[in-house]
Amino acid sequence: MMILGIFENHIEAIKNYVDVNTIYLLMGMMIFVSVIRKKGLFEYLGIVTLKVFQKNGYVLYFGLTFIVALLSAIIDNVTTVLVFVPITLAITDTLDVDPLPFIFGEIMASNIGGTATIIGDPPNIMIASAAGLNFTEFFINNGPISFLNIFVMQLFTILLFKKKLNFKIDREKVKSFDPNSAIKNKKGFYISWLLLILTLLLFIFQHQLEMESSTIALFIGFLALLILDRNEVEEILKEVEWGTILFFFGLFIMTGGLVQTGVLKDLTQILVNIAGNSMRSFAMMLIGVAGVISGFVDNIPFTATLIPVIKNLQHINPSVFSDLNPLWYSLSLGACLGGNFTPIGASANIIALAMLKQFKNEEIKFLEFFKYSFFIVTINLILSAIYVELILI
Template sequence: MIKARYPAIAVVLVISLMVFAGFQTVLAAVPQAGDRLSLAGAMQNPQGQGVKEVEVAVLVNGQHVRTVTGEKISTDKSGSFLSEFIFPAGTLPEAKVEVAAYKPSWKKLAPTAVQVLQTGVDKDGNRLFQAQGDFGLARTITPAFWLATAILLLVYIIIAAELMHRTLAALLGAALVLFISYTAGTFDKNYFILSFEDAIAAIDMNVIFLLMGMMIIVGVLKKTGMFQWLAYKSYALARGNIFILSGILMVVTAVCSAFLDNVTTMLLMIPVTIEIAVTLKINPVTLLIPEVFASNVGGTATLIGDPPNILIGSYANLTFMDFVTNLVIIIAICMVITVTCYIYWYKRDYLKADVKDVGRTIDFMKSEYRIKDMKLTVMGLVMLGFTIFLFVIHGVLHMEPSIAALTGAMVLLAISRADIVEMLEQEVEWPTLVFFIALFMVIAGAEETGLIQIIAEWVLDVSRGNLTLAVIMVLWVSAIASAFIDNIPFTATMLPIVAFLNTTIPGAETGILWWSLALGACLGGNGTMIGASANVVTVGLAEKAGYHISFLGYIKACFVPMLITVVLSNAFLLIATFVRPLTMSR
């Protein structure tokens, strides 16, 4: 009887031990009360902009600590970070809490103390603490800086010397940036230029899709014969006078660029211009270069005419009428000079035009250059008008211009039943789009390693406290830099610089420095074929039609006129500095 009880007792003991062990496990799983710290902050450059992807370390009493989740801390796209920590009860607030940071091409942030404040107690008995701080980072010159600068210069030299096609040169530069980053940069962060993710993010798809959409719309309209008809009308209006014709084309291009973007305007004007030049038996380049120069001048006059103006208007809360009121006068003056300069520059070429029998030529063009498909023409013009309308109101809708262009292009393809494969193969200038993609990557490498910021900081240091000097510096640095570096990223970098100058220099609160930046970036883009998007598109489409424009040839035709327009702008801005009520509304 007793023996029979032993197994039962053993079972009871085993069950009791299991229950006790489970109870202990449950107790161990219950979080013990402690000190919970929420640490938030931001890493900023000297201009107050957030710096992304900064590695952040937190030290308590000199020892590195991990977050609650054990993940590494890094800043987001805005340069901010937020992490949670838990410590044994009684650790805070007496402990010394410090933040350190590191990112390639930036000076290391030495451990910096933050103030810890108690905010309460949660339901689990944890004492809650909070700490917050903004930390400044400064650039440092690393091997990556020199490599990125050298690659950027190499790309420009190759394009200028025409050692290879500009698209191949840009792609080679982009490949070198990424190759160095993931070879030498893997073993030594001082050689890391640009991550693949940042390279992809640097591609401005708004520009790419805007170009693609407008190329498709133009491609469909080309089938209607409308551009040939416009060529006939332009020639008839000028009555065969090539000098008047060139002036008409420049003025029309400038006015259209003020209400469209300059890239779209050139996409529409290039086919017309080539038709006119072929009829007159002159090189289309003699009309195309004056037109693209005029497009960049005209686009400077309004908020939507040039991408730098869109950036400036958005950042500074400037309206469409602010740009018109403050810039139309100087742009009109620049246009007069532009027309005069190019008519003189290409005088010899224009005199070679075949204009012996104007009346007969007009009759011939009238019979030959007719609209072939009226129905398709109407559909194309309606969708073009709809796209332009979207461009005008895109700010109200908070819609990117590329959405307007793609919508117009795709609806036009759908209703016209045009062959999209044919459009993509024949009408979309892929080498130009790929050139933009690669160039965005190369410039991003220069930005990431600090080249563009160093230029901007130099302007800030030299012009501090003097409005006249600041106006001159912002205008000329923007103009020269935008001639050789795409004006869109440079303008984006300059925005916080100008905003800071507006608050620190007496008299700058009128907003005159915004106009210095707009005039410098937009007009300076005329200096070289890679200074503005419209230039690249024009060169690409001219080349596709069989008319080559060299890098040095473009500089020869455009750099001096660009300097003249900037000099005129300089005089205008200096007058505005001292006679503010007459010229500046803000």
């Protein structure tokens, strides 16, 4: 786009269209998660979950999926499944039960849990940055419906896999799992906990501290690196998904080109015409369209395309679209929840199913996955639409 001369000034194009807040937030959180993951914190949580929820298959399923959802609100979905899928497979091997319901539930939970916060899923990072939403404000609005959607998902999946989850757990087998075995270094483990708590506090009070999300993420990422892995800086930086970072950079330039050429302005007008210049109609349409499309294509470029479209609504009809917040949350809910529609809807889905195939030689076919997910995601999207309609508009 730059070579073709779409932008008059290349440096100005980068300044105007590349959202560095999103890029630095991703970078900082990737560094932070890479550091604390090596200290055994996530493995420890998984084993403790088994100890706490060892009554039967249903209770264990509820516990594992809830912890995955909770962690996905704090760290990215891919890291969550990378940590929890091996733990889950170890647990199901020990108990000699089918891992499929657990892996499927954790995929669902990771995408739903990521909806709750600005750092839970990349689309939320982009939306919060574009809309100027802070961590607390975003969580207050998206958190309640996320928890409701998690509960509904758990209920439906328990009904779907009723026979496979109907088993008692041998308490003697559970004793073989020792949470302390996950701790590689006690000092590093406790510092990881402190840094995680500090991260949450900084995000919660970022408005009062007058700090950008990216500043907090970079600070906490490099602080963790300095305290816990100062001698392994190069190794940690190799674990950062630089492909994703560069993908975002290029994506912002591409979207900027669509803005510059007026394509997005025309698209906005088409969507407004369909929705009939109504905030409610547009929000409902946004949840449905985002949900369906995100099930089949990556929700990151889709979100990047829709952000300037939503921003442009205030220029087309400032009286109707004076407050865009309901639309930002509608886009977030649709894009994040829609990732659960298919095995390719989100990166976490692909990775979790690949690990199931690699370690257990089991797989969930596309249509089988869709058969399970269709009703769950549809109900989640309907509940989200009702929530936006009643609470946010």
